[in-house]
């Protein structure tokens with residue numbers, strides 16, 4: 470049953486923003502904001518987002534606009550679906566229209582390049598005083614849009630808001646769990662993209678299941694080390710936001726991060742790969758920021774180190790693999 474009292478605005482009409490707006494629209498009045506007026510016109514007339522989700526019908530209830538004031542001015546919940554590199558500018562723009570009490574939920578799995586800030590920290594800077602949280606988990610947009618069974622996590626400190634967001638975003642095919650650990654969930658979403666690039670490289674070099682399982686497990690160790698050092702709950706990394714999303718992204722040919730890694734593993738240059746994509750692979754830009762955080766918090770992240778070397782310093786995937794394999798002997802839990 471619809472709950473007309475809560476109005477949702479989703480800012481950013483890429484594949485994930487369009488998907489989450491479509492989920493919410495079935496439960497409650499929802500407006501999707503896109504930067505480009507031509508895309509808004511196309512979505513209105515065809516009920517499809519051909520640039521990012523071709524072939525999927527948008528629910529009739531979903532409203533679309535390119536007016537920030539129209540989308541945000543009357544919203545009771547603001548969902549930010551903009552990639553991390555544009556997040557602050559768009560948050561600042563939305564801040565001009567948002568009402569003072571409205572919770573803000575980030576969907577983005579990246580860090581701000583120069584400040585190393587998480588998206589909820591940017592929300593705190595640009596829209597101070599609003600409750601800030603995120604939605605994350607193993608959620609490849611097209612599978613969610615297709616109604617395949619899956620689960621997500623909503624992380625926000627206020628449990629009343631968390632339960633309301635859970636209600637608005639849930640579907641018969643999507644179970645939404647709550648988790649109060651904002652830092653852990655957010656760090657997990659960022660680091661899994663970096664590890665997924667490495668998983669793609671493994672596949673691109675034509676290694677098999679043992680190699681991928683090793684990479685995922687050691688990637689989880691890196692993610693947990695950094696997340697716990699930053700104040701996250703260790704259990705978060707064994708959950709949907711951590712292990713769940715890591716497995717999905719490291720195993721899926723639909724993942725953009727995995728696909729970048731696959732092509733790197735086959736010997737393509739990073740410039741060539743990025744030039745051919747109209748979508749965002751957050752791990753490329755956030756890997757140096759993750760490494761800087763690791764140094765700041767005094768934790769080792771050897772896989773991340775190699776992803777940075779391949780994506781930004783011209784190292785080959787084979788040399789990167791050789792470097793991690795040649796590390797000194799360790800205990801599994803060091």
Ligand SMILES: NC(=O)C1=CN([C@@H]2O[C@H](COP(=O)(O)OP(=O)(O)OC[C@H]3O[C@@H](n4cnc5c(N)ncnc54)[C@H](O)[C@@H]3O)[C@@H](O)[C@H]2O)C=CC1
Pocket residue numbers: 481482483484485486487504521550551552553554555556559576577578579608609610611747748749751
């Ligand atoms: N696609 C997916 O399956 C999932 C994506 N995410 C995260 O959601 C965030 C958004 O990604 P997608 O929706 O996949 O995007 P996308 O890759 O499908 O499309 C990019 C979107 O970002 C917009 N954009 C690009 N540069 C921008 C800028 N400088 N300022 C404002 N907008 C800009 C484009 O207009 C477009 O709407 C990312 O952080 C991603 O990690 C999270 C979960 C699932």
Ligand SMILES: O=C(CO)COP(=O)(O)O
Pocket residue numbers: 578606607608609610662665714717718723724725726727749750751
């Ligand atoms: O975050 C995602 C799945 O949970 C999407 O991953 P990619 O950005 O690599 O496509």
